[in-house]
Amino acid sequence: MLSLRRRAMIGGALSAMASILVGAFVLLSSIENNVLDRFDRALADRHSQLVVALSTTANDPTRLAERVYDPAYTTPYSGRYWQITSPDGQIFTSTSMFDAALKEPFGAPSTLTRRSIMGPAGEPIRAVYQKITLEDGSAWGVSVAESLAALTAERQQTRRSLLLAFVLVGLLGLAGAFLQTTTILHPLDKLRRDVAKRWEQDEDLTTADYPEEVAPLVDDINELLARNRDIIARARRQAADLAHALKTPTAILRNELALLAAQNHDMEASVEALDRVDAQLGRSLARMRAANSGAAANIRTDLSNSVARFTRLFTSMAERDGKTVRTSCAPSLSIRMDQQDIEEVIGNLLDNALKWCNSEISLTAQKWDEGVEILIEDDGPGIPEGQEREALKSGGRLDSSKPGTGLGLAIAIDLLQAYGAKLNLEKSAKLGGLAVRIFIPGKLRTVAPQKAAA
Template sequence: MLSLRRRAMIGGALSAMASILVGAFVLLSSIENNVLDRFDRALADRHSQLVVVLSGSSNDPSLLSERVYDPAYSTPYSGRYWQITGPDGTVYTSNSMFDSALREPVDSPSALTLRSIMGPEGEPIRSIYQKITLEDGSAWGVSVAESLTALTAERQQTRRSLLLAFVLVGLLGLAGAFLQTTTILHPLDKLRRDVAMRWEQDEDLTPSDYPEEVAPLVADINELLSRNRDIIARARRQAADLAHALKTPTAILRNELTLLAAQNHDMHASLDALDRVDAQLGRSLARMRAANSGAAVNIRTDLSNSVARFTRLFSSMAEREGKAMHTACAPELNIRMDQQDIEEVIGNLLDNALKWCETEISLTARKTTGGVEILIEDDGPGIPEGRERDALKSGGRLDSSKPGTGLGLAIAIDLLQAYGAVLNLEKSARFGGLAVRIVIPGKSRMAVLQKAAA
């Protein structure tokens, strides 16, 4: 569906073009009619002059050529002609006719008659004819004609001038339509920017800052923003309460199973099942939390602090196992993810890396043009080529020689997808093992993803 801006632009352009075309047609028709009327009046004036000369030369019509003072009548095919037919049918013509004659109306009307006919040499001409009766009672047919070449040229020049003028008017009309559309839609653009800013500042919009036609919409948006904040806060509290409510029973079950295992009972299958229950519960709670926090773009987390805490924790764990951890993080690296969510993602991935590595793991976080990139690498066996997709499946485990539920990656992916982030499995160029690359989009990219999701 076209945007309001495009609709307004197209509508304004079509309206302006239609008005211009109608105006151009009416104006051009009026100008051409006026030009033709002026041309015909000039013919009628020359016809009157010829009649006056004829009145004084009717006894000797051969003197007409000498008494009509117009050089054009003396030049052969000059474009101006006259012709007189006497009572006895004798035809007298201007020298410009040379050896040609004008075609007279069949009924020889006594009123002035204007016609467009073919003249000498097949030239289009405009002719005016009248049959007059002199005082002595003799009837004469008087014709005056002029070439239409000059009239046609004048019309073409007029059309070109009007075309240029209307092209200019059309461009001004389009510019006016664009300016008008921009002015009218400016409050909506301002509303869009303000809504995005209110997500950041967690404040309501001010209806009085907008035109009266937009103010009711602003009030509705304020209501939606308020409800959305309440829903997100309530859902996050419920997820947290549910997590706490489930931790105690599972902890009791785990303690009981551990006691039974200490008494030489085989509780391996039960403990493994409980681990999977804990993992599935953790994944479901993570999904609930992500679904309600991923849309809140005002969330910000200082990734530098989280990386520092993980460095201290996993460095100690790696040292106890005779392994090493390397960390590199850009200072003041802020991301648009909830702190608990991103730390759960990094914690799961580091735990996997430490579990499968031989001697070394690394955590790198840096800023890129598309947002923030987190890279976790190890020198373990990695993932066989072509099996990356299988490893990303929910509960997928390519090697069961080490303990685990196989849901760590699935939980990480669920959390990251809620924020429009991407997780890829690669081969580590540094250690040769597995490299997990996470790209968390920045503000502009996040806005695009949310718009597409909407």
Template sequence: MLSLRRTAMIGGALSAMASILVGAFVLLSSVEENVLERFDRALSDRHTQLVVALTYTAANPDQLDELLFDPRYGTPFSGRYWQVSGPDGALFASASTLDAELMEPPGRPDRLTLRSIRGPEGEPIRSLFQRVTLEDGTEWGVTVAESLAALAAERQQTRRSLLLAFVLVALLGLAGAIVQTTTILRPLEKLRRDVSHRWEKDEDLTVHDYPEEVAPLVADINHLLERNREIIARARRQAADLAHALKTPTAILRNELSTQAAHGHDMEASLDALDRVDAQLGRSLARMRASNSGASASLRTDLTNSVDRFTRLFQGMAARDGKEMTTYCAPDLAVRMDQQDIEEVMGNMLDNALKWCDSRIALSAHPKAGGIEILIEDDGPGIPEGSEREALRSGGRLDSSKPGTGLGLAIAIDLLQAYGAELFLEKSEHLGGLCVRIQIPGQAKNAQRRRLAQAA
């Protein structure tokens, strides 16, 4: 579907073009009629001059040339002619006819008669004829004519001038349509920017900042923002209440199983099953929390602060195991994720890296391609080539020699997907072990947010 801006511009341009074409046709027709009328009026003036000259030279018509001073009358086939037929049928004509005869209309009418005929050498001409009666009672046929080439040239010049004028008018009309469309749609563009900004700041829009036609929409958006905040808060409270309610029963079960194990009973399978139950519950609760957090673009976390806290925590843990941790984070780095979610992802990945590394792990975060990239690397054995997909599979474990449920990576992937982020497993170029690359976009992907919200 076309955007409003494009639809308005196309509609305005087509309307302007249609109006200009109709106006051009009407104006051109009117101008051409005026050109023909002016052409005929000039013929009538020359006819009057010829009649006046004839009244003075009726006794000697050969002297007409001396009273008609237009030089074109003396140039052969110049396109301008006159002819007088006497009472006895004798013809007197301008030298421009070169002895060619201009045809008089049938019946030799006594009123002015305009016709388009063939002149000397078959040239198209427009003639004006009238049979006049002088004071002595003699009747004369008076004809003046002009080549239609002159009329065609004048019309062509007029069309050319009008074309240039209408091209300019069309350009002005198109520019006007663009300016008008931009002006009309400016409140909607402002609304788009403000909605994006207010989503980030989690603030309501000011209804009075918009035209009255847009104000109801702004009020609805404010209502939607408020409903969204309430739904997110309620969902997160419910997830937190559920987590709290489940912690006590599982803690009691774990204590009972530990007590039985202390009395010599084999409780390893039961404890392992309980660990998996805890992990699955943790994953489900994390997904519930992420599906609601990811739907809100107002969440922002200071990643620099989170990296600093993880640095202090894991450097101490690494030092106790005789290992080393290095970190780097670009200054003033923030992500559009809930703090608990991004820290759970980083914590799981750092815990895995510390568990499997030989002596070193590294954490780095920096802007990249309109988003943020987080790298967690180690110098451990890494993942066999071609096994990355199995490792990313829910609960997949490639090596069970170390404790764990295998759900930490799955939980991290679920949390990241809620925000349109991605996780990749690669070989570390710097340390030689595993590299977990996390890419977080600058703007959350709406399609993924909707999909996860529906799944929840």
């Protein structure tokens, strides 16, 4: 569906074009009619001059040329002509007619008659004819004609001028439509920005900051924001309460299994099953938390602080095993993810890297393509080529020689998907082992999390 801005622009443009076309047609028709009327009035004036001259030379029409003073009448095919038809049918013409004659209208009307006909040189001309009766009672046919070339040229010039003027008016109309659309939609743009800002700051919108037409929508948004905050807060509390409630029973079960193992009972399968239950619960709780934060919150987390904390924690853990942790993070780097979510992702991935590396792991975070890229590498055995997809499956474990449930990577993927982020498994170009590359977009793009695996 078209946006309001595009609809307003298209509607304004079509309205402006329709108005301009109708205006241009009406104005051009009016101007051309006025030009033709002026042309006909000039012909009528010359016709009157010829009639006056005829009234004084009726006895000798050959002297008529001396009475009509216009050089154009003496130049052959000049485009300006006159013709007199005597009562006995004899025709007298201007020198400009050369040896041609004008066709008179049928019936020889006694009223002034205007026509467009072909001239002596084959060009279109405009002719005025009237049968005149002099004082002596003699009837004469009087014709005056002029080429339409000048009229056509004037019309073309008028059309070009009007076209240029209306193109300019059209551009001004489009600019006006764009300015008007921008001005009208500005409150909606402001509302969109303020909604994101108020969500982050946990504040309501101020109705007085918007036009009265938008005020009811602002009130509804305030109510919706408050309701969403309450829903999200309640869901996160329930997830936290559920996690806390499950910790005690699983801790009791783990202690009981430890006691049985101390009595030489084989509890390895049971402990592994309990570990898997804990991991699945952790994954489900992480999904629940992400669904109620990534899908709705426009929050920001200072990634630099999180990386600094992980550097201290994993450096201490790595030194106990004689390993090295190297980190590099751009200063003041922030991302659109909940702090708990991104730290759980990085923690799981660093834990895997430390578990599988030989002597060194590396974490790099930097701005990249309108977002943030996090790269975690190790010098371990990596993943055999072609088995990356298997490793990304829920609980997928390509090597069971190390302890674990195989759900750490799946939990990280679930959390990242809730924010529209991506995770790829590659071969590390720097350390030779596994490289986990994460891209978190700068603009929030949420993806509904998938259902947990049974």
